[in-house]
Amino acid sequence: MLVQRVVMPSSPLESWTVLGEDAAPVEPIERYLAYLTDTERSPNTVKAYAHDLKDWFSFLGVRGLDWREVRLEDVGEFVAWLRLPAAARSGAIAVLPSLEHH
Incomplete structure (x- = not known):
């Protein structure tokens, strides 16, 4: 997934989107970020949400x-997942219990 800056040719407004593995915008994220932009949230706020939602959907x-269909337990596991080093989040490497939190 990739966070991408968006500037509309007919408007000076700047926004952000999240592109999936197929290089298309992730629809639920896109709708929420469009809402934030439409309600005149700061581009920095929209960018921060884009990065956080990219992590959540990853x-x-x-x-x-x-x-x-997420459960409360999934949110707790997400918080623990965020504490892992970035390379360990995909499961490609093992993380020892003594490792400092990221």
């Missing part, structure tokens, strides 16, 4: 979860 993808 986590859901790794776990094979649908964003419409």
Whole structure:
């Protein structure tokens, strides 16, 4: 996933979007970021939400979860996942319990 800056040719407004693995905007994220932009939130606020939502949807993808069906336990696991080093989040490397939180 990739956070991408968006500038409309007919408007001076700047916004952000999140592109999925297929290089298309992730629809639920796109709708929320468009709402933030339409309600005149700061571009920095929209950018921060874009990065956070990218992390959330990346986590859901790794776990094979649908964003419409998450449980409270999934949110707790997401917080623990965020504390892992970036390289460990995909599961490509093992993390020892003694490792400092990221």
